[in-house]
Amino acid sequence: MATGLKLGASAAVKEKRLASLLTGRDPRDPSLEAAVLDAQVRGSLELASLSAPADEDALRRAVAAVDPVAPLTVEALLRWQEALTGERSLRRHARERADGPPPAPVEFVASRLAIVEQWLGGESSTELKAGQQGALVLARIVEILPFERGYGRVARLAASHLMVRAGSRRPILSGSDAARLKEALGAAFQLHTEPLARLLDEAAERAVDVMIATLERERGSDPGATPGNR
Numbered sequence: 001m002a003t004g005l006k007l008g009a010s011a012a013v014k015e016k017r018l019a020s021l022l023t024g025r026d027p028r029d030p031s032l033e034a035a036v037l038d039a040q041v042r043g044s045l046e047l048a049s050l051s052a053p054a055d056e057d058a059l060r061r062a063v064a065a066v067d068p069v070a071p072l073t074v075e076a077l078l079r080w081q082e083a084l085t086g087e088r089s090l091r092r093h094a095r096e097r098a099d100g101p102p103p104a105p106v107e108f109v110a111s112r113l114a115i116v117e118q119w120l121g122g123e124s125s126t127e128l129k130a131g132q133q134g135a136l137v138l139a140r141i142v143e144i145l146p147f148e149r150g151y152g153r154v155a156r157l158a159a160s161h162l163m164v165r166a167g168s169r170r171p172i173l174s175g176s177d178a179a180r181l182k183e184a185l186g187a188a189f190q191l192h193t194e195p196l197a198r199l200l201d202e203a204a205e206r207a208v209d210v211m212i213a214t215l216e217r218e219r220g221s222d223p224g225a226t227p228g229n230r
Contacts, residue, residue: 014208021215035214036207037063039172044156046175058084062157071121072137072162074113077146080157084150091148100189103145112144120162130168130204131197134159139188139196163204171203172210 041059045051062083066076082088090110095103104112119125120137128136141155160170173181177199184196 011205011208014205014212018208018212018215021212021219031218032211032214036170036172036210039206039210040160040170043172043174043177044153047156047173047178047181048153059153062153066157066161068161068164072125072158072165073117073121074110076161077113077141077154077158080154081147081150084153085147087147087149089148090146093148095145097145100186101143103143109144109146112140113146116140116144125162126166128166129197130163130166131201132193133162133166134168134171134200135184135188135193135196137162138200139185139193142185143189159200163200168201169204169207171200172206173199173203177203 037060041056041063044059045055048055062080065079065083070076078088090106090113091103092106094106097103116137120133125133138155138159141151141158145151147154156171156173163169163171180199181196184199187193188196
């Protein structure tokens with residue numbers, strides 16, 4: 001079971017089912033991690049309205065570009081951006097936002113990202129729960145809008161990075177979350193991050209669903225399995 005999680009009743013039942021299916025098996029089995037990553041990649045691309053194989057490959061490269069146990073840094077954000085877009089530079093042009101606060105002025109992008117690193121890259125972030133950390137970094141990066149392209153995917157990678165580092169599972173967001181994510185981000189821009197943290201916690205619980213489904217499929221396709229041991 002992932003550490004650092006405060007489980008509701010349904011989540012606890014799922015974790016119990018997962019533990020049962022994992023009996024005698026390494027919970028860090030590469031096939032399970034791959035299944036969760038597949039779901040996360042597909043969902044993030046849906047939110048970005050992207051579907052090309054090249055975009056999927058780029059997002060997978062981005063996931064692998066930063067050590068999962070490393071603190072969050074501006075360098076990490078730039079590595080994700082480079083893997084996703086081939087670019088490695090902060091935004092150089094002014095941008096506007098129809099809803100919510102305006103993006104950071106170009107001349108302040110670097111300093112505001114440095115503040116994000118200071119807030120969430122050090123030990124002080126450990127006082128926050130995983131979903132809270134994810135919500136803060138996701139909202140702040142989207143608010144700053146630090147890159148010309150790919151900032152939404154980078155923001156979701158940053159949220160996932162912090163949550164996993166804090167003991168959570170990978171959050172799986174998908175296109176069906178778009179409206180709720182937009183509303184939660186709007187609230188977070190007004191310093192009310194609870195809806196976004198709750199969404200991210202639910203998204204992390206979906207990783208358990210993916211692992212359970214993967215294990216059950218494997219059992220169901222095992223020719224040696226019988227109704228008694230499935």
